[in-house]
Structure formats: structure tokens, C-alpha cells
Amino acid sequence: MSFKCPYCDFSALSKKVLEQHISEVHKEELEKKKEEKKKPKGKTKGDFVAKISNNYDWVKVVCFDNEVFEGRITQYSLYQIELKTKNGHVWIYKHAIKYILPIKGKKT
Numbered sequence: 001m002s003f004k005c006p007y008c009d010f011s012a013l014s015k016k017v018l019e020q021h022i023s024e025v026h027k028e029e030l031e032k033k034k035e036e037k038k039k040p041k042g043k044t045k046g047d048f049v050a051k052i053s054n055n056y057d058w059v060k061v062v063c064f065d066n067e068v069f070e071g072r073i074t075q076y077s078l079y080q081i082e083l084k085t086k087n088g089h090v091w092i093y094k095h096a097i098k099y100i101l102p103i104k105g106k107k108t
């Protein structure tokens, strides 16, 4: 039984030798693979909301009409975000948002 290199025609009799071969000859491919894994899967506009809601517990949302909401992002879709404020839940259309200001970071 032999171990075949996934990148070239090389084959080795032991897994260890193959791993060594890959780490020496195909270093670049390996690093590329790692980087691809790191990339987030989503590519929608909602990504920034996901990032914010993952990292911040409390945010300030400022809308184009200068209305301000403060709260926690509890849900979001492609077009709206749901904010839990002190006065209850608010759905805000993303296109109405001027900017989101993170206030309190999440404890890790």
C-alpha cells in the first residue's frame, strides 16, 4: 500500500513520508488551503451585521433620518435587523441605517 500525494505524482510508503513531502514541496498549496478555510462563507451584504452581532453586545444604530436606537442585535435578515432595545423589539430596515456604532463588546 502506498500513499499518493494529492498535488503531484509522488507516492510514499508511509504516511509520515508523504506528510513530510507535502510540507516540504507543497508548502504554498497548504497555506493557500488554510487561507481558503479562514475566509467566511457568506458574501451577502448582511455580513457586517453578523460581524457586529458576533462581537458586540450593545450597539447604537443611527438612521438616515437621525433617529437613534440603542440595543442588542437579536436577529437579522438580508433587509432588516431586529434590535432589542430597552423599550422593546424594533425592526429596522438596513437601507434606513446610516451607521452602527458598537458600544459594548462581548465578553469572551
Ligand SMILES: [Zn+2]
Pocket: 005, 006, 007, 008, 009, 010, 021, 022, 025, 026
Ligand atoms: Zn507532491
